Amino acid sequence: MEISGIISAIVIGLVIGVLGRLVVPGRQHIGALWTIVVGIVAALLGSAIAAGLGVADTKGPDWIEWLIQIALAAVGVAALDRSRARR
Numbered sequence: 001m002e003i004s005g006i007i008s009a010i011v012i013g014l015v016i017g018v019l020g021r022l023v024v025p026g027r028q029h030i031g032a033l034w035t036i037v038v039g040i041v042a043a044l045l046g047s048a049i050a051a052g053l054g055v056a057d058t059k060g061p062d063w064i065e066w067l068i069q070i071a072l073a074a075v076g077v078a079a080l081d082r083s084r085a086r087r
Helices: 003-023 032-053 063-085
Strands: none
Touching (some): 003 032, 003 063, 032 063
16 A cells, blocks of 8 residues: 555545544544544445445445445444443
8 A cells, every 4th residue: 555545544534533423422532543543444344335235436426435434433433432431
């Protein structure tokens, strides 16, 4: 993987993670680094799920893929927040 691919994965992960945090109600007690990690994982899993469903490559914006990624990020942020709150 080239450096541009790594940088773009971080940027996309940041955007997906922040959007996932906005979907989850209340205040989350996780840091920015965890938000990026959750966003990157959600972006990768969301892309794989969208490809499996056949909605990854469409004409124009891939709204369904974005929605899947944001939903996965919201679930990830909520799960990580709950696991950290129990400590």
